[in-house]
Every structure is written in C-alpha cells, then in structure tokens.
Amino acid sequence: MSDVAKVPREVNPEVIEDLGNLLGDRITTTMAVREHHGHGEDYFAAFPPDAVCFPNSTEEVAEIVKICANYSTPVIPFGTGTSVEGHVTALHGGITIDLMQMNAVIEVNPEDLDCRVQAGVTRKQLNEHLRDTGLFFPIDPGADASIGGMAATRASGTNAVRYGTMRENVIGLTVVTADGRIVRTGGRAKKSSAGYDLTRVFIGSEGTLGVITEVHLKLHGIPEKITSAVCQFPSTADAVDSVILTIQSGIPVARIELLDSLMMDWTIQYSKLDQYESKPTLFYEFHGSEANVEEQTNQVRAIIDEFGGSAFQWASSTEERNNLWQARHDVYHACIAQAPGKQGISTDVCVPISQLAECISETELDTKESGFDAPIVGHVGDGNFHSIFLVDIDDEEEMKRAKDCNDRIVKRALAMGGTCTGEHGIGAGKIDFLIAEHGEAVSLMRSIKKALDPENIMNPGKVLRV
Amino acid sequence: MSDVAKVPREVNPEVIEDLGNLLGDRITTTMAVREHHGHGEDYFAAFPPDAVCFPNSTEEVAEIVKICANYSTPVIPFGTGTSVEGHVTALHGGITIDLMQMNAVIEVNPEDLDCRVQAGVTRKQLNEHLRDTGLFFPIDPGADASIGGMAATRASGTNAVRYGTMRENVIGLTVVTADGRIVRTGGRAKKSSAGYDLTRVFIGSEGTLGVITEVHLKLHGIPEKITSAVCQFPSTADAVDSVILTIQSGIPVARIELLDSLMMDWTIQYSKLDQYESKPTLFYEFHGSEANVEEQTNQVRAIIDEFGGSAFQWASSTEERNNLWQARHDVYHACIAQAPGKQGISTDVCVPISQLAECISETELDTKESGFDAPIVGHVGDGNFHSIFLVDIDDEEEMKRAKDCNDRIVKRALAMGGTCTGEHGIGAGKIDFLIAEHGEAVSLMRSIKKALDPENIMNPGKVLRV
Secondary structure (H helix, E strand, O other): OOOOOOOOOOOOHHHHHHHHHHHHHHEEOOHHHHHHOOOOOOOOOOOOOOEEEOOOOHHHHHHHHHHHHHOOOOEEEEOOOOOOOOOOOOEOEOEEEEOOOOOOEEEEEHHHOEEEEEOOOEHHHHHHHOHHHOEEOOOOOOOOOEHHHHHHOOOOOOOHHHHOOHHHHEEEEEEEEOOOOEEEEEOOOOOOOOOOOHHHHHOOOOOOOEEEEEEEEEOEEOOOEEEEEEEEOOOHHHHHHHHHHHHHOOOOOOEEEEEOHHHHHHHHHHHOOOOOOOOOEEEEEEEEOHHHHHHHHHHHHHHHHHOOOOOOEEEOOHHHHHHHOHHHHOHHHHHHHHOOOOEEEEOOOEOOHHHHHHHHHHHHHHHHHOOOOOOEEEEHHHOEEEEEEEEOOOOHHHHHHHHHHHHHHHHHHHHOOOEOOOOOOOOOOOHHHHHHHHOOHHHHHHHHHHHHOOOOOEOOOOOOOO | OOOOOOOOOOOOHHHHHHHHHHHHHHEEOOHHHHHHOOOOOOOOOOOOOOEEEOOOOHHHHHHHHHHHHHOOOOEEEEOOOOOOOOOOOOEOEOEEEEOOOOOOEEEEEHHHOEEEEEOOOEHHHHHHHOHHHOEEOOOOOOOOOEHHHHHHOOOOOOOHHHHOOHHHHEEEEEEEEOOOOEEEEEOOOOOOOOOOOHHHHHOOOOOOOEEEEEEEEEOEEOOOEEEEEEEEOOOHHHHHHHHHHHHHOOOOOOEEEEEOHHHHHHHHHHHOOOOOOOOOEEEEEEEEOHHHHHHHHHHHHHHHHHOOOOOOEEEOOHHHHHHHOHHHHOHHHHHHHHOOOOEEEEOOOEOOHHHHHHHHHHHHHHHHHOOOOOOEEEEHHHOEEEEEEEEOOOOHHHHHHHHHHHHHHHHHHHHOOOEOOOOOOOOOOOHHHHHHHHOOHHHHHHHHHHHHOOOOOEOOOOOOOO
C-alpha cells in the first residue's frame, strides 16, 4: 500500500514499428487493450503500456525483448492479470508481453511425475489436461492464474501447507533474458548440485530479471482418498491454537483454512449457508490412502476437542466437498457485497506458526481500533493470513488509515520473525517493506538485478528501486 | 575428473600480518596445517593455502574477508574437509577460513520446527543436541559434515528421497559477502514472496559467492516408528525397476539404497556379512506412524514380489537397524580394502527415475568394458548413483581410462535429462560438465558471480571459469 512514482518514459515510435514488422496484427496500441493490461486485481493507479504484444513462442518473446532492449524500452510480462500488488502496471510505459497465447502443455512425463508447459497455461487448464494421468498439479492460489505468473510471483495458496509453494514445485524454467537470450535453467533430475540455482533466482523475481516463457513442474499422484471437513470454534484463538498444535504434531493436512467470525458472517449472508454459525471456522482437506486419511482425521479430531471445536461436518465426493467449502470460495465476493463500490485490499503477512495466534489477535484488535471491519481469511497452516480492508480508494483519509494500519500489521509480523508477504509478492506496493524485512540483503538483490538487467528494462519499478 | 590449472597467485605478506593482528594465534602458516587444508576427500592435487584462520564469530569472518579483499587475496571456506570435487584446495593460494570453531547451536525453536546453527556445527552434533526435543535434522550425506559445508554444496544423501536436500531444508543464512558485509537471507516464516531468493543463490554456490557463517534449518519430528528392511534381487534391473515403481507409486520411503552385486560381494568380504548373498540389494528405511509404516511396507512388499525380490530381512531397534545396514555403511572401506594403495573416485550422475534402469545397466557395461571393477552404490529413489573407480592416481593411462569412462557416464546421463552431479557439486573437477549441462545458463551464473564477487576472491577456480 505505498505510493508509486509517476514517471513514465517516452517510448520511441520505432519500437512499435519494429514490433509491428515482427508480429503483424499480434501487437496492438488500442487503448482498451492497453488499459486492460495496465492493472492487475489491485487498487493501484493503472498505467497502460504503450503497446501490447501477443507472441506465440519463446523465440518471438526473445525477438520482442531484443527490440525493446535496442531502444531501452520497458518490458512487462502479463499472464491472467490476477496479481494484487501492482506487478503488471506499466509505471514507466513500455511494452507489455501478454503470454496467454503461449498456452501449450509441451510434455507430460507421468513416469517421472513432471511436465513442461508454456507460461500461459493456467493451473485449471493443466489439471484438466492431466485428468487421465492420475496426476495433478497442487498449487492453488485461488485465481485460475497462469503458471508463468505463478512462478514469477512465487505463488502458493491453500495447498501449500502440504505441497509447498512454486519454489518447491518448479524444477526448471525457460527464460528470455533482458538482452533477449533464451536460457534454460534447472533440469529433470530429482536433485542436482550443478552450479547456482538459477531456477530459484527467477521464481519470485516478478518479471524484473527476465520473461519466463516455459515452466517445468513437479506433479503429484492424485490421492486415493480426499475428504473435507469443517469445524467451528468458540474463539479465533481456539481455532488458531488448534492449528498450531496440528502443524506441530506433523499431521500432513492438505489444506487448513481459517475464516474469522466476521468473514463467516458475511459469507453466510452472501452464500445463504444456513448450516454454519458466525463463528471462527476451520476448513480442512485431507489427502492420502483410506487408512492414512482416517488416521489424520482422528488425530485432528482429538486436537479440536481440546479447543472446544464443534463436531466435524464431513464430505467426500467432489460435489459435497465443493458445497462444504462454498463459504471459503465465496470470500472475495462476500466482502465486495458488503460494501458495493468499495475496493477490497488484502494484507498478506506470514509468521512462524508459534506466533500466529498472537499475531492474528493483535491484528484483529488493530483493524477494529482503526475503524475497519476487516475480516480475516488465512492459510493458517503456513502462518499466512489476509485481513481484507474495504476502502474507497478516492477517500484519502480512509486510504491513509488503511495504509497506516497495514504498516503496523507488517511491522508486527516482522517483529515476530515473519514476512511482509507470504504469497502476493512485492510488486510496486511493498518495496519499502522489503527493505524493512531484508535490510542489507536487498543490496545483494540489487546487484543481481543490475547484473542481469543492466538497463533496467525488465518490469522497472517493481520489487526494487534500482 | 578434469584437470585444474596450476596458477597460484602470490599472497602479499601484509595480509598475513594484518590477519595476525586481528586473530593472534588463531591464524597459522604451519605447513602441516596448511597441507591438511589443501584438499578434501578427493584425488585432486593438493594446493595448500598460504595461511589458515580459525575465526569464532561472523564478525571476525567479515573482518578476515575485508582484509583479504583489501589485498585481492583468495578466500577459501573450510568445514570438515569431506568434499570430493576439489572444493577446498587453494588453487590460487590465499587464505583458508576454517569454520569449525564456530560450532554453536544458536537457537532451537521446537514449536516452529526450526533451528539456527553456526556453520561449523556438524550434522551429528546437531542431532545429538536435538535429542530431547523429539526433533531431528534429516539430511545425511554419509560423512559427519559441517552444516555450513552441506549448505555450500547443496548436499543430500540417503534421506533426500523423503526429506529433500539442503535446498529444501535451509530457510535462511548468514553470509559474509566478498567485500566483508554481513547479510542475513531468508527468514522464519514458512513461506515468503518477498524479493529474490538469496538463500537458494548461496546454497550450492560452493564458497564462490560468500562465506556462509550461520544456517537456519527446518527440523522434522522424529517418526513414531522407524523400521529397516533389506531385499535381494536376481538382477540389478529387477532391483532398479522395483525402485522405479515404488517411487512412481508415491510411497514415501525414507531411504532406498542400492548396492549392486559387486559392491555386495566386497562388503560381504569386508564386513563378514554371512546373512547376505552377492546379489543386487536394496536397503530400505520406513518412517511414520505404526499404521503408516505397516502400510508402506505392505505396498513395497507387493512391488518387490513382482520383481523376484527375496523376503525382507527386518529390523526395528536402532541396534538391529545398524546391523542390517552395515553393508551400506561399509561401502567405502570395503572398496579401499579391495585395492590397498589405490584411490576411490566416485561418479555422481542423477537421472529422471524413468531412465534409471537403462542408465545403470549401460554404466555397468561401460565401466566393465573400460577395464574397471567399478561397483555401484546408489540413492536410487532420487535417480542418483555412484560408480566407484579404484585407481592409482600416478598411473596416467589408468587415470585417462577412468576419466574417459566418467566423461561417457556424464554424457549419457545428460542425454537422458540428468545432471552431472546429484550431490557432490562442481568444485574444480566438473566445470566443463556444468557447461555441457547448462549451456547459456552458465553465462548467467557468471554474471551473478561477477556481481557478487567482482574481484574473484571467493574460492576462485571453483564452479565457474570467470
């Protein structure tokens, strides 16, 4: 929630001309398209790029970047536009590369549990493609984001507690560098000690070091048994404390999501869910063999008993599970329905699990004292939660109050050993928080940025001030 | 197995003087100490450093590096000296920093399953320290290596099939940069999207980007039940095919190690293990709850039946498990005993699991046709295996034959989508293989090296030719 400088560069018309020669009608300067590409799902002021390209191969991306490099023109990679920290806005003008026409699943190797996809493949598309293989790709950030965008922002979401984040599930990348070279990182071996870990350098680099055009992913076997359960608690502290004990006990739950009582209230209203009370609620998913799932659920049941949790509501079939999780899925729309015309802005701190109860309770108090009804939804198994502020972005006073409150939320999380962003990324909005969190280490990030993008054309104004 | 250039720099005597003023008697130029620090457990010609320092804090390491940087003097970090690719030899002279006096466990956070240690803490020391917490650190590369060295080489070993490698088990580092700054990377939150992944940049960088002085580690709960089993097979192909099916079935075995028939023959002779035959043999370890371990072993039993495996030999208590695994533990000594005076040199390729059977069988044929009895031991669950060549390093013809054979082994693995090093690292010996494996990506590694160590003083001559 910080301000961004408004210093657009002027783009040389020859760039557009050269790109036109390369791409024909797959480049456009139409204002509607440029405006659409000027923002993600965020509250940031939108800066449209000067043109939008739609390449259909890595080689074409390389040619586009070479042309842009030739004129020192900014390059902004764009997937589904679902990021929330201003990642895709063209702060300094330039050329947006929309990768959504690169949506081929290139190879699936069921015997090695891996696959390679173009950056524009979405996670739902991939799982649809994999349906007959008995395998799936677990990372689920909510939005049907592109795999390239998920890699670029080190996305995670509800399944990360068991399956990890993009960091753990990408084994290799194809990247176009700032000077237009095509580079393959990583490999298909399950482990390697061969040289620097370039794959991890690009994961989470948010388009500032190069354009990710292909992603090589780990896959997982679809569990024999998947069950869902929901449990309601007398207080947020009880719910969170039960999560802490669950994680500390090493129970491999696949998802464990918290909605606080306010969020439950709003989703019950929005989705007409009579079966629930407006109480802090945990949504679980268990994956494993029949016996293994039973073992996990018995262990969790014993824990929730300790903390006054209600009896589980259960579901096994896909349809029942979707119904049970309805409240969780409807969170965003339930919030928006509360305050039509307002914008939802989400915090994203993540703290060590031992600090989670305290962090959430202090945060709830702080948002309340700041005059907000800011419900909480959390990937609490990871220590990650979001407070949702509903704000009128044209109301300066309200925006300042929200910003000040978020500043405190981040500082509190950092003081507890946490991070300013569990999964949303730095983008244009959290550059100062990155410095507060990592201090001197940011200077090393800056050195890497300068080494790989000396002209600062790759998504300038994001992650770092160069 | 490649040659290294012999171009020692001259070290300015003032460096030694300045370091003496800083460290008093914790720097030495005694030849015996320098020679000890001039090599790891490798066959490389040893280049002793000009002096060896024994700092006892990160701040002291920073001061040492500043002095070295001031005189453009090479800096070589040193742990237990158990690396095998020439990582610690002072190719260009310089100052070795022996980190073994920095051996404090700084903090253990049982509730968050993490801990922070100084670089000189060894893995056995750490597990001894953790004994009463119910937690353990799983990575086991065989040697009782220092945690700092394990991070620097991205070590893994027998447990990686279940618990991952150092890449997955380090959450943060304290690093002294090439200009003597102290930088903390990563953090204690379970996930973060805050900026570039510097932790992973330094893991596997083999001392070429900075000196790792502290390591923040993930810990794991000691499983309720640990059992071991051993199974013998009619052929290597049968053994490996059963492993492939085990991994593809997603059975979470904690260890699954192969000894081929020649290796079994030698260990039976060496360790007088009458209970075994000289047949290809798999050694398993299962971790989990009582029920979970039973489920895993039943699944594996069904698989080995398909491939003509013998009945399991079983063990549950620590002592019985150690006895059962004796053959596996004695591999190195059993090899050396076969050819006194010869040196054991290990290959280290790792391939996608689907390629493992073919890769091992072609490798066995190749080593035989090259005139070597080169037994195989493998972390086969990861697709990683070692052929052990016994060579007289003064016999040029034999060394050339071994080198040529290893070249073919690596090329074969790369052609199968594998890596030249699963866990030993690049060091001084595999620089050309790194280029063969990663091509253009190596130029990005070189850019990062130049950005973080512009004077090339950090362990020069390793990983990259700058």
